[in-house]
Amino acid sequence: MTVAKPRVVVVGAGIIGLGIARDLAHRGFGVVVADPDPSRGATRVAAGMLAPVAEARWGDERLLPLALESARRWPGFAEELANESGADLDFHSDGILLAAVDADDRSVVEDLQVLHERNHLRTTVLDRSEVRDLEPALSPSVHLGILTHGDMAVDPRRVGAAMRACLPRLGVEVAASRVEAVETDAGRARGVVLDDGRSLASAAVVVTAGAWTPGIAGIPEDALPPVRPVKGQILRLRGEPLLDRPVHAFVHGNPVYLVPRSDGELVVGATQEEMGFDTRPTGRGVYELLRDAIAVVPEVAELELAEVSVGFRPGTPDNLPIIGESRVSGLWFATGHHRNGILLTPVTVSVVADGLTTGTMPREFLPYSPTWPVRRAPMMVPT
Numbered sequence: 381m382t383v384a385k386p387r388v389v390v391v392g393a394g395i396i397g398l399g400i401a402r403d404l405a406h407r408g409f410g411v412v413v414a415d416p417d418p419s420r421g422a423t424r425v426a427a428g429m430l431a432p433v434a435e436a437r438w439g440d441e442r443l444l445p446l447a448l449e450s451a452r453r454w455p456g457f458a459e460e461l462a463n464e465s466g467a468d469l470d471f472h473s474d475g476i477l478l479a480a481v482d483a484d485d486r487s488v489v490e491d492l493q494v495l496h497e498r499n500h501l502r503t504t505v506l507d508r509s510e511v512r513d514l515e516p517a518l519s520p521s522v523h524l525g526i527l528t529h530g531d532m533a534v535d536p537r538r539v540g541a542a543m544r545a546c547l548p549r550l551g552v553e554v555a556a557s558r559v560e561a562v563e564t565d566a567g568r569a570r571g572v573v574l575d576d577g578r579s580l581a582s583a584a585v586v587v588t589a590g591a592w593t594p595g596i597a598g599i600p601e602d603a604l605p606p607v608r609p610v611k612g613q614i615l616r617l618r619g620e621p622l623l624d625r626p627v628h629a630f631v632h633g634n635p636v637y638l639v640p641r642s643d644g645e646l647v648v649g650a651t652q653e654e655m656g657f658d659t660r661p662t663g664r665g666v667y668e669l670l671r672d673a674i675a676v677v678p679e680v681a682e683l684e685l686a687e688v689s690v691g692f693r694p695g696t697p698d699n700l701p702i703i704g705e706s707r708v709s710g711l712w713f714a715t716g717h718h719r720n721g722i723l724l725t726p727v728t729v730s731v732v733a734d735g736l737t738t739g740t741m742p743r744e745f746l747p748y749s750p751t752w753p754v755r756r757a758p759m760m761v762p763t
């Protein structure tokens with residue numbers, strides 16, 4: 381006889397919430413996902429670089445082990461999801477090209493090369509002509525490149541749609557409602573209250589509300605994750621395919637990335653602005669992204685500008701995600717993924733689903749948990 385597993389409410393249907401809901405349902409949990417408007421989430425606008433190496437930065441090394449672990453899981457995760465949903469996720473694993481335009485940009489890229497070497501990350505350094513052999517559409521002004529092996533890309537919109545398509549077959553209930561509050565009793569989460577006044581009782585609540593996490597009532601102040609919105613403007617252009625792989629360039633000190641999709645879309649991103657939930661695209665944002673993208677690939681100037689969008693990365697003070705059970709028993713968080721939530725999805729999903737199944741967090745992931753006493757070095761406790 382199989383014993384039914386308890387009900388879990390997942391708050392938010394971005395890539396993290398949908399991924400957790402799907403995994404828990406596979407394990408036999410009863411799952412409800414609540415989200416009034418999934419289209420406002422960062423998942424819908426994200427470029428979809430899966431780039432632990434190209435996105436590695438000095439000062440953020442504590443993220444690296446988690447990012448590399450999630451990247452290691454992405455090919456299997458994508459294959460399973462594609463098989464289960466029948467969807468093409470536009471998943472690519474040809475690496476990402478880091479590129480430098482002027483002498484200062486060159487020193488930024490060379491500095492990253494040192495970071496790569498120190499962390500034993502696999503890369504190939506390319507000179508001016510090798511860079512253009514790899515990506516002929518690049519401007520002659522690009523004079524140094526690093527090809528990061530193992531970095532990948534996927535279309536997050538397709539991933540989200542594929543995850544959603546799996547849910548009905550798995551018996552997951554999707555409620556188009558806002559969670560107003562988490563209900564607690566005697567230091568335990570007991571469920572949530574929705575904006576229509578309904579209460580949903582559950583054995584556990586998993587908050588995956590991205591940048592909106594602090595807006596949920598009922599969570600004791602000392603358990604509330606310090607997440608803030610980091611505004612990002614991003615463009616989608618259409619036309620003849622120009623690139624075989626994503627290019628992440630530095631242009632006179634400004635970072636810009638260009639991510640090609642198989643259907644001819646080119647994603648150009650992204651600004652990083654501390655503007656709260658300001659949803660306005662701006663002239664400066666669009667101008668600077670296009671200016672820098674055209675400096676890297678001149679033919680971008682001829683593409684159709686199909687979409688300008690704004691999203692909110694869930695940022696944290698230490699740039700690390702917050703994954704695990706909080707001080708309130710049964711109240712879990714999987715949020716704060718900032719610039720890397722698409723990359724970090726497979727590892728986040730399995731940490732939370734394993735944790736809810738076994739009641740414990742694997743030791744190596746404890747430093748990312750909301751209750752880790754000091755979120756400072758060292759990260760990833762050696763096993």
Ligand SMILES: Cc1cc2nc3c(=O)[nH]c(=O)nc-3n(C[C@H](O)[C@H](O)[C@H](O)COP(=O)(O)OP(=O)(O)OC[C@H]3O[C@@H](n4cnc5c(N)ncnc54)[C@H](O)[C@@H]3O)c2cc1C
Nearest residue numbers: 392394396421422423428429559590612691720721722723
């Ligand atoms: C411009 C831009 C580019 C990016 N590019 C990349 C990239 O190339 N690679 C990468 O790895 N990451 C990238 N990111 C980061 C990535 O998009 C995020 O880290 C990731 O999408 C976070 O996913 P999430 O599911 O936690 O949150 P979201 O996708 O933001 O979803 C949160 C959901 O919670 C819902 N919600 C909020 N409050 C409530 C409530 N009270 N009740 C119910 N539901 C609620 C919202 O409606 C929303 O749908 C980018 C982000 C931006 C903004």
